[in-house]
Amino acid sequence: MTSRSTGLLYIVPAFSALLLVLFSPVFYGVWFSLHHIRFGTVGNFVGLRNYSYLLTDPTFSGTISRTVFHTSLSVILTVAISLALALWVHSLPPRRGFLVQMIVIIPWITSTVVATLLFKWVFVSDIGMAMSILRMLNLPDIQFLNDPNSAMGLLIAVSVWKRLGYALIILLAGLKSIPEDYIEAASLDGAGSWQTFQHIILPLLKTPLLLVVIVLTLSNINTVESPLVLTGGGPGSATRILAIDVFDRAFVNYDLASATSLALIMFLCNVLLVLAYVRLSKWKV
Amino acid sequence: MKSAATMPRRNLVPWKGMLVGLLFGCLVVLNLAPLIWGFLTSLKSEADLFRFPPTLFDFEPTLENYRRVFASGFGQSLAVSLTYSTITVVMVLLLGVPAAYAFDRFEFPGRKPLLLLVVASIPLSLGAAALLIPNYIYFLKLGLTNHFYTLPLIYTAHQLPMAIWIIKGTMEGIPRELDEAAIADGAGHFTILRLVILPLILPGLGAAGVMAFVGSWNEFVASTVMVDNPALRPVQPAIYNFIGYFGREWGPLSAAAILGILPILIVFTLLGRLIVSGLTKGSVKG
Secondary structure: OOOOOOHHHHHHHHHHHHHHHHHHHHHHHHHHHOOEOOOOOOEEEEHHHHHHHHHOOHHHHHHHHHHHHHHHHHHHHHHHHHHHOOOOOOOOOHHHHHHHHHHHHHHHHHHHHHHHHHHHHHHHHHOOHHHHHHHHHHOOOOOHHHHHHHHHHHHHHHHHHHHHHHHHHHHHHHHHOOOOHHHHHHHHHHOHHHHHHHHHHHHHHHHHHHEEEEEEEEHHHHHHOHHHOOOOOOOOOOOOOOHHHHHHHOOOOOOOHHHHHHHHHHHHHHHHHHHHHHHHOOOOO | HHHHHHHHHHHHHHHHHHHHHHHHHHHHHHHHHHHHHHHHHHOOOOHHHHHOOOOOOOOOOOOHHHHHHHHOHHHHHHHHHHHOOOOHHHHHHHHHHHHHHHHHOOOOOOOHHHHHHHHHHHHHHHHHHHHHHOOOOOOOHOOOOOOOOHHHHHHHHEEEEHHHHHHHHHHHOHHHHHHHHHHHOOHHHHHHHHHHHEEEEEEHHHHHHHHHHHHHHHHOOHHHHHHHOHHOHHHHHHHHHHHHHHOHHHHHHOOOOOOOOHHHHHHHHHHHHHHHHHHHHHHHHO
């Protein structure tokens, strides 16, 4: 009834938009990054020199290690907490379980700018709720954002708090797909709840867990808003992670050459994570 | 054996109930307190704000903070964001439905790799910070920055892959016998899409639409970079600019923040179930 090209016709509009906004810029960016850039205009071809400048940049290794630290700790904590929550919510009656999901998802549906702003105001600011409670208990104020370690700790706390709901919902969907009989059979065989978790639930939850890890890693690596609003990268450069570094290079220092090269390195990391994601998601053709 | 296993568990029950209650309380405080505290702050005058110990409800509520926020042009930003997000939802569905239809019902050259590209673009557009710089210099070169269509175009492309995936997933559930019956009645494939499939995929369209609305309303990085005309500036960069403008004046700041999440909260209250289902359908296929 249809020619082989009918299907292509239906996807042309969508792919035109994707091509213009997502795909072509990457190729243009690669070409751009191989040239000498002066005030945003493209000069001579310089090969990989923009990239080698990055490697000689003394701040570069610090930024990378802070990014790795921030991302890995945020992801581990988010996954651990959301897994525990998911197991708990799964055991609740459906209505109450849904209520918990709704409450936990609120920071996630809130924009990162607003969520971080409210978090800062309530839990960090000197006249916020947390400090007022400390003061009422006659405890000294804690200036979280003046100390490098606690500033990073706070940034991780925001990252975990913001994304917990997302992880919970995906893991809960995974838990729901485990047949009830498996767990019943295990308990009939005398398995304790820890044994059931370790040998039945965890292996069956592997795919959603890995998916959550990948998506969380991606979104943590690429988050500009929370360090921008919470700390601005400070104190000093204690919370200057990759995403905000790229952002500042481009739009504060107007150094488009190094910003583009760094963004493309970041993009390569994203692509590797995405490939892992594609392999995992059970996409049918 | 059996009683030994159940005995200690029974003793734990009241203790466990308290633990669950405590956990639930912690969750409520951590997730709702910022919203409630922010809302109360937005209604406080300067004097009430700096009072110690802080008052929860015992203050004279004032709309002064909201008046100041609107006087600084926030109303326009809200209108701009509402327009952008609406256009994005419409565009995402207009482009996403035919694409999902093609991927689900047609065989065509390159179908498999193209679908793979769509799936890969879901997390890729999620991590838009890395894509943003190349995107910016490319749009700069083409003269596509700073137009009324710049941001809706970018949002549409960002939200489209997940929408196609969600809609395709919903279409899979519609038996192909329905298509075949319609073909036997002489219907063309566009008629099938319009009259047979579309009425049956409304929940999928809802989930995809809500995700696109929330995603474009909350977008910050592209919104900050791609337009610098205040008349084109949506809510998120406007709120960020207020941080610099109002400094430590938490009254107007929290008023702006509350106004900025109000549409999301309304959508969430009405369509919360769709958000949960959109999230689930958008990432794990089980």
